Amino acid sequence: MLLALALMAAAPLAAAQSQPWLEISAGPMVLHRNGGLDSGPLLRMQVALPLTERLAGELWAAGSLESAPLGRPGDQALVGGGLAARFLLHQFDAEGRFALWAHGGAGYLAAAAGNGLSGPTGFGGAAFVFQPLIRRFALGVEADAVGARSAFGFALLPTLRCAL
Numbered sequence: 361m362l363l364a365l366a367l368m369a370a371a372p373l374a375a376a377q378s379q380p381w382l383e384i385s386a387g388p389m390v391l392h393r394n395g396g397l398d399s400g401p402l403l404r405m406q407v408a409l410p411l412t413e414r415l416a417g418e419l420w421a422a423g424s425l426e427s428a429p430l431g432r433p434g435d436q437a438l439v440g441g442g443l444a445a446r447f448l449l450h451q452f453d454a455e456g457r458f459a460l461w462a463h464g465g466a467g468y469l470a471a472a473a474g475n476g477l478s479g480p481t482g483f484g485g486a487a488f489v490f491q492p493l494i495r496r497f498a499l500g501v502e503a504d505a506v507g508a509r510s511a512f513g514f515a516l517l518p519t520l521r522c523a524l
Contacts (some may be wrong), residue, residue, distance in 0.1 A: 391513035436474030442467015
């Protein structure tokens with residue numbers, strides 16, 4: 361009980377965090393490429409630095425495994441990184457525990473295995489973030505449009521954020 365009271369009395373850290381944070385997002389991705397659908401998991405890690413109360417800049421690194429469409433060979437693994445930005449669209453409460461962010465970035469992916477093609481990549485979407493009782497952490501879900509060279513699709517990524 362005392363621990364719960366201490367956590368509730370701790371200095372608030374709003375969803376629009378005023379200090380750098382580390383975030384990890386992982387989930388399913390589906391891409392349309394050459395008349396077929398590739399699918400597989402996507403993992404993205406971000407280090408973010410707030411620039412203003414509503415805007416943050418990020419460095420990101422990502423990895424994905426993509427299965428080729430049924431009946432075709434060509435599974436591949438890709439790794440990459442780049443720059444991103446995040447803009448706070450709306451806080452749903454006065455404390456900032458529930459927030460909606462716009463998130464987008466661009467970078468470069470390189471083939472790590474298989475017959476993947478290296479090249480530019482980008483993503484853009486929205487993230488809903490919830491900050492539970494322990495204010496150092498935030499949980500969320502992000503829905504992104506994803507593009508890599510001639511492939512386009514979407515990803516649904518549960519996220520975990522930790523203030524540094």
